[in-house]
Each structure stands twice: as structure tokens, then as C-alpha cells.
Amino acid sequence: MSITWPELDGFISEAIRGNIIQASRRLIFTHCNEELEQRGVYFADVLYNFGGTGLLIKYEEKFFLLTAQHVINSHYSEPQNESPFFTNALAKSQWDDLSKLLYPIRGWKIGSLIESDISWIDDEDIVLVEMGHPMPGGYPEHFLDLDTPGDVVCVRQDEFQEGLIFLAAGYPIEENHVMPAENGEHDFATNLHRVTYPGFCAMENGKPYIRFEREYTHEEMNGLSGGVVTNVEPNAEQTRWVGMIQKAGNGTLRFYPAYLILPAILKYRDAQTYVIDPAANLVDLEMQASPEAIQGRKEFNEMIRQMGECKLLKQNSGEV
Numbered sequence: 001m002s003i004t005w006p007e008l009d010g011f012i013s014e015a016i017r018g019n020i021i022q023a024s025r026r027l028i029f030t031h032c033n034e035e036l037e038q039r040g041v042y043f044a045d046v047l048y049n050f051g052g053t054g055l056l057i058k059y060e061e062k063f064f065l066l067t068a069q070h071v072i073n074s075h076y077s078e079p080q081n082e083s084p085f086f087t088n089a090l091a092k093s094q095w096d097d098l099s100k101l102l103y104p105i106r107g108w109k110i111g112s113l114i115e116s117d118i119s120w121i122d123d124e125d126i127v128l129v130e131m132g133h134p135m136p137g138g139y140p141e142h143f144l145d146l147d148t149p150g151d152v153v154c155v156r157q158d159e160f161q162e163g164l165i166f167l168a169a170g171y172p173i174e175e176n177h178v179m180p181a182e183n184g185e186h187d188f189a190t191n192l193h194r195v196t197y198p199g200f201c202a203m204e205n206g207k208p209y210i211r212f213e214r215e216y217t218h219e220e221m222n223g224l225s226g227g228v229v230t231n232v233e234p235n236a237e238q239t240r241w242v243g244m245i246q247k248a249g250n251g252t253l254r255f256y257p258a259y260l261i262l263p264a265i266l267k268y269r270d271a272q273t274y275v276i277d278p279a280a281n282l283v284d285l286e287m288q289a290s291p292e293a294i295q296g297r298k299e300f301n302e303m304i305r306q307m308g309e310c311k312l313l314k315q316n317s318g319e320v
Contacts, residue, residue, distance in 0.1 A: 137307075
């Protein structure tokens with residue numbers, strides 16, 4: 001099948017607007033000078049950004065953020081407060097209240113469940129961060145839904161070949177500054193600017209990576225780690241997950257293939273875990289895995305989603 005350049009541009013644009021790329025999220029880090037017990041309420045004294053992207057996933061009716069552990073490690077060695085970072089619940093560019101944020105609970109070291117002979121695979125660098133439940137008005141509209149059979153399809157190992165068009169998406173630092181707020185009730189302001197980079201599949205010893213026509217520097221792409229890679233299909237609904245970004249620069253991008261990550265996500269409970277929010281210690285993990293608990297979360301998620309829709313309808317109609 002022959003494709004014209006305008007048609008290809010259209011396919012790429014549709015893929016960028018598609019669910020997989022829209023499921024990528026920015027990590028925003030905080031620092032609190034006092035513990036919650038001392039202050040009495042949660043408060044972030046400092047909002048900052050050394051870069052970092054994640055991919056929002058729902059599995060067993062929980063939301064997770066798939067990202068690179070080095071993104072978290074580069075910001076802090078020990079959490080300074082109960083929510084040392086958060087992410088935007090919605091894919092749209094901004095948020096207007098705290099209900100549109102998701103907060104981390106614990107990390108699952110799923111990289112340890114992956115066996116690979118790819119030289120740039122670091123199993124300690126792949127982490128699945130369990131997030132708290134969304135709030136009304138903040139139920140995500142774009143995420144990879146592993147609870148729906150067939151919703152997430154990845155490019156198989158035997159399908160990689162030279163010349164395939166891939167898209168890499170994330171939040172580069174240079175496009176996502178944190179700055180003091182000039183007016184209003186907030187001390188800091190930031191923007192959410194996702195950037196998508198088209199490139200071509202290249203092979204090294206039979207293993208895929210991305211090569212760009214332009215020599216993007218590490219500084220330009222710094223912050224994409226943990227971001228998403230997809231392919232491009234004539235039908236945007238058939239776009240498939242290719243992988244998670246490891247690092248980029250000098251005109252190339254390395255990624256962890258999705259065909260390795262997806263099976264590890266599905267058995268994440270076999271991985272070691274670490275606590276981010278101390279409230280995680282109040283939860284019985286075995287009980288959370290029961291069919292009854294999963295069904296309960298499903299009903300809760302549906303209730304939250306519907307409450308958000310009602311809230312939006314009232315806002316649009318001018319009701320208080």
C-alpha cells in the first residue's frame with residue numbers, strides 16, 4: 001500500500017491524539033520542610049522539576065504510573081513528605097484544583113520480573129508506582145486499561161524491523177518549567193507540555209531502538225525518561241504500544257520494549273515493593289488482591305467517574 005506524505009502526517013497526528021500517547025503523564029516533585037504531624041495539613045513548600053514522565057495504567061481497578069526508577073531517584077533519596085510527587089490525573093494541559101491530581105502510594109519493582117538479553121535493559125530501572133484513587137472530577141479520561149481484554153496491544157518481538165515509524169512522547173524539562181506564581185493563592189506555577197518526536201526503528205544486534213532524522217541533544221530531550229513509545233497505523237484505534245523510554249540524545253532513543261514490560265505488569269504482585277506514602281502500611285495487600293476487593297474498586301471507580309460527569313454538567317450549566 002502506497003502512502004503519501006500528507007496521509008502519513010495525518011496518521012501521525014491521529015496517533016498523537018490517540019489514547020496511548022494521551023495516557024502519558026508528567027511527574028511533578030515537591031518538598032515539605034515539616035512533617036504532616038507537625039504542620040497538621042499537607043503542604044508543599046517547594047515545587048520543582050528535574051524531569052520525568054510516566055504512563056498511566058489501570059489494572060485490577062487500581063491506577064499505576066509506569067516510569068523509570070532513575071527519574072524518582074534523581075529527585076530525592078528519601079521522601080520528605082507523604083506525597084513527594086504527584087501527577088496530573090487528566091490528559092488535558094492544565095488542572096484547576098487538587099481533585100485533578102493523583103498521588104503515589106508505593107512502588108513495585110517489576111523490572112526484577114523481566115529476563116532479557118538487551119544490553120541497555122536495567123531491571124532495577126523499571127518501576128510500577130501504585131497511585132491513590134482518583135477523586136470526583138479527576139477520573140482519568142486516557143489510560144492503558146489492562147482490565148479490558150484486548151484494550152492494550154503491544155508490538156511483538158518478531159515485528160520489529162528497520163524503518164518502522166515510531167513516536168516517542170514525554171515532558172522535556174525545557175518545555176515544562178516550574179516558576180514562582182505571580183498572583184493568586186498558589187506559590188508556584190507550571191505548565192504541562194507534552195512533546196511527541198517521530199522517528200524510525202533501527203536495529204542493533206537484533207534489538208530495536210529509535211533513530212531521529214534530527215540530532216536531538218540530551219538537553220533537548222531530558223525529561224522524557226519513563227515516557228511512551230508507540231507505532232503509527234492508518235487506523236489510529238489500532239496504534240500499538242512499543243515501549244517505555246529509557247534515555248535519549250545524540251539523535252537516538254533507547255526504550256524498554258512493551259512486550260517485556262506487559263507480562264511483568266500482569267504479575268506485579270510477585271515483585272518487591274517499597275512504601276512512598278506511609279499510609280500504605282495500613283493496607284492488607286493480600287486482601288486487596290481478592291476478587292471481592294477488585295469488584296469493590298470497580299464499583300467505586302464507576303461511582304467516581306459518574307460523580308465527575310455530574311460535576312462537569314453542573315459547571316457547564318452554570319449551577320453552583
